[in-house]
Amino acid sequence: MRGRGGHDGNRPQRGKLGELLLVALLEGPAHGYQLMDRLEGLSNGDWRPSPGSVYPLLQTLEEADLIASQETAGRRTFHLTPSGRVRADERRADALAVFVPLDSLQCLLRDESQRLHVASRQIAVAATPQQVEEAIAVLRTARRSLYRLLAG
Numbered sequence: 001m002r003g004r005g006g007h008d009g010n011r012p013q014r015g016k017l018g019e020l021l022l023v024a025l026l027e028g029p030a031h032g033y034q035l036m037d038r039l040e041g042l043s044n045g046d047w048r049p050s051p052g053s054v055y056p057l058l059q060t061l062e063e064a065d066l067i068a069s070q071e072t073a074g075r076r077t078f079h080l081t082p083s084g085r086v087r088a089d090e091r092r093a094d095a096l097a098v099f100v101p102l103d104s105l106q107c108l109l110r111d112e113s114q115r116l117h118v119a120s121r122q123i124a125v126a127a128t129p130q131q132v133e134e135a136i137a138v139l140r141t142a143r144r145s146l147y148r149l150l151a152g
Helices: 017-027 032-042 051-063 082-099 104-126 129-151
Strands: 067-072 075-080
Touching (some): 032 051
8 A cells, every 4th residue: 555545554553664764774875765665665565655754754863863864966865873773773673574464364363453443432432331331341351361362
């Protein structure tokens, strides 16, 4: 999905774009549109960040001394600073994990989780106080049961 689509496909969650830009700069210096191309390539064409989200983040990363820029052939080119390289190396695997396709069981789990969220929102809006209390108990039990699954 290109641009501002939903969360289907390989679209990263909010807040991950800065890390992804740092990781994309591990390939070498680039201007903003080259970085957008690199991220689109990492998502196999499913997602491309918008200039309106990339350029302000590049400015923020530069202010944080994680990247630096210079004018090259009339374009502003960005490169990692030493501290930016360290952060990009540390977060590379986690940042790129968003582009790993989910298997069918993971997709089913995600879909059921989203359906549960929708049902919870409907309870919050339309239920009586007694029904809300019962829903809270059901959700607490479900959360504890999921953690018990992980515990073994």
